[in-house]
Amino acid sequence: MKTVERSLIKELNEHNNMHINLSVAQLVEKILRYQEGSLTSTGAIRATTGKYTGRSPEDKFIVKDEVCADFVDWGKVNRPIEEKVFDNLYRKVIDYLKEKDELYQFQGFAGADKNYRLPIQVINEYAWHNLFSRQLFITPTDEELENHQAEFTVVSAPNFKADPAVDGTNSETFILISFKKRVVLIGGTEYAGEIKKSIFSVMNYLLPKRDVLSMHCSANVGLEGDVALFFGLSGTGKTTLSADPYRRLIGDDEHGWSPNGVFNIEGGCYAKCINLSEEKEPQIFNAIRYGSVLENVVLNEKSRIPDYDDTTLTENTRAAYPLENIDNIVSPSVAGHPNTIIFLTADASGTLPPISKLTKEQAMYHFLSGYTSKLAGTERGVTEPQATFSACFGSPFLPLAPAKYAEMLGEKIDMYNSNVFLVNTGWTGGSYGVGNRMKLSYTRAMIHSALEGELNSMETVKDEIFGLEIPMHVPGVPDEVLIPKKTWNDQTAYEETAKSLALKFHENFKKFNNASDPIKEAGPVYQG
Numbered sequence: 001m002k003t004v005e006r007s008l009i010k011e012l013n014e015h016n017n018m019h020i021n022l023s024v025a026q027l028v029e030k031i032l033r034y035q036e037g038s039l040t041s042t043g044a045i046r047a048t049t050g051k052y053t054g055r056s057p058e059d060k061f062i063v064k065d066e067v068c069a070d071f072v073d074w075g076k077v078n079r080p081i082e083e084k085v086f087d088n089l090y091r092k093v094i095d096y097l098k099e100k101d102e103l104y105q106f107q108g109f110a111g112a113d114k115n116y117r118l119p120i121q122v123i124n125e126y127a128w129h130n131l132f133s134r135q136l137f138i139t140p141t142d143e144e145l146e147n148h149q150a151e152f153t154v155v156s157a158p159n160f161k162a163d164p165a166v167d168g169t170n171s172e173t174f175i176l177i178s179f180k181k182r183v184v185l186i187g188g189t190e191y192a193g194e195i196k197k198s199i200f201s202v203m204n205y206l207l208p209k210r211d212v213l214s215m216h217c218s219a220n221v222g223l224e225g226d227v228a229l230f231f232g233l234s235g236t237g238k239t240t241l242s243a244d245p246y247r248r249l250i251g252d253d254e255h256g257w258s259p260n261g262v263f264n265i266e267g268g269c270y271a272k273c274i275n276l277s278e279e280k281e282p283q284i285f286n287a288i289r290y291g292s293v294l295e296n297v298v299l300n301e302k303s304r305i306p307d308y309d310d311t312t313l314t315e316n317t318r319a320a321y322p323l324e325n326i327d328n329i330v331s332p333s334v335a336g337h338p339n340t341i342i343f344l345t346a347d348a349s350g351t352l353p354p355i356s357k358l359t360k361e362q363a364m365y366h367f368l369s370g371y372t373s374k375l376a377g378t379e380r381g382v383t384e385p386q387a388t389f390s391a392c393f394g395s396p397f398l399p400l401a402p403a404k405y406a407e408m409l410g411e412k413i414d415m416y417n418s419n420v421f422l423v424n425t426g427w428t429g430g431s432y433g434v435g436n437r438m439k440l441s442y443t444r445a446m447i448h449s450a451l452e453g454e455l456n457s458m459e460t461v462k463d464e465i466f467g468l469e470i471p472m473h474v475p476g477v478p479d480e481v482l483i484p485k486k487t488w489n490d491q492t493a494y495e496e497t498a499k500s501l502a503l504k505f506h507e508n509f510k511k512f513n514n515a516s517d518p519i520k521e522a523g524p525v526y527q528g
């Protein structure tokens with residue numbers, strides 16, 4: 001790979017007060033000195049992000065040029081923007097940052113496997129964003145830093161706001177990716193998640209070109225070396241369910257699956273904090289300590305104790321912390337090929353089974369469908385769950401056509417005989433507003449049985465609407481919970497709701513008309 005175009009970046013690097021690779025302690029000092037955040041009772045930094053408390057997908061663009069024009073799956077997700085628009089904003093942002101008293105630069109890597117990692121640098125206007133970057137990406141050793149040459153750069157200027165009429169953006173906010181210049185340009189938003197997800201999008205473009213499947217999933221490994229993947233969109237439980245005291249964590253959100261096995265793309269975790277408690281999620285709760293970053297979490301003014309139940313600022317409260325803050329991790333974050341693959345969905349309709357074993361064709365159908373309910377706070381304007389289909393459980397971050405990732409996954413399932421399950425962490429006993437969220441203890445029990453192989457030979461019953469094979473018994477879970485219909489008081493309402501969801505699956509899958517007939521036929525039985 002060629003290194004990033006350096007002309008404008010060089011201007012920033014020559015800034016008199018460009019702080020490069022500050023330690024955690026130094027960054028914390030800067031954050032407190034400039035009142036960018038507050039120190040909490042746990043020693044973590046709490047920062048708020050103003051009016052943007054989630055991603056801004058309508059403001060994300062990819063520069064359409066000769067480098068990527070023939071490869072990117074252009075459309076609503078991958079919105080094209082002209083090169084001259086990027087160049088104009090790039091110049092403006094650099095000029096803006098050059099006037100700042102202090103800037104911060106982090107140099108590190110994306111990708112724990114040294115054969116496939118991407119050297120990156122992140123240049124920030126805020127010290128707390130730089131601390132976030134340091135905790136989320138992979139920090140080099142002193143020796144690695146000596147030879148570090150960034151191949152992609154993120155430039156983040158949250159206080160620089162675009163003028164759509166002049167700059168050609170959708171709003172004051174912009175997240176622009178140039179694969180030609182190897183630069184991500186972020187402005188107009190303080191939400192730190194844009195930094196993390198922009199690099200994930202970059203990796204989703206680069207890795208498949210090297211025969212590596214990039215995945216929006218968490219991963220862990222058992223005592224005997226068995227590897228599990230957990231796919232799912234934000235809020236479905238990837239971080240929570242992969243943080244298992246009896247299994248070692250590989251990573252909580254982004255991975256690559258190479259011919260060597262699975263590797264984490266990141267060096268940290270970005271966990272949702274809503275209703276976090278030590279009792280329910282001890283690993284995450286105890287990982288939030290000195291050096292961690294809490295985003296939009298409400299604090300007690302006097303004690304500075306975080307109130308994880310308070311949604312005053314947003315439901316999308318977050319914690320960023322390094323993997324080292326969790327005791328049982330794999331270091332480095334690499335492991336073998338997956339034995340078990342879990343597709344997580346938070347079904348707000350309350351009609352999908354809490355767990356079902358998928359055939360290969362069903363696995364491909366549900367991977368391409370990527371159904372879940374978009375939860376409040378993960379994106380601007382989302383205030384209650386909305387049914388959504390996100391191809392490969394990560395459509396907002398996939399520059400290539402979903403079929404490319406699905407094809408690679410299917411090949412690997414065949415090659416390594418991986419078992420695949422669909423797990424609903426959403427509602428039971430009724431839809432959102434009537435039923436309740438599935439108990440975490442039940443979901444953990446189901447996943448434990450799947451990982452231990454107990455469900456491979458378990459007697460199943462076929463769901464009449466969705467055609468899914470539901471285990472009739474799972475240790476630790478009441479039998480009636482396994483069959484959604486049995487948990488509803490109003491059977492007519494259940495039928496209507498389930499059939500409505502089945503039709504949504506069929507309607508969504510029409511866009512995959514090139515899929516094989518066996519995959520198309522693996523969807524819901526009910527056709528309307």
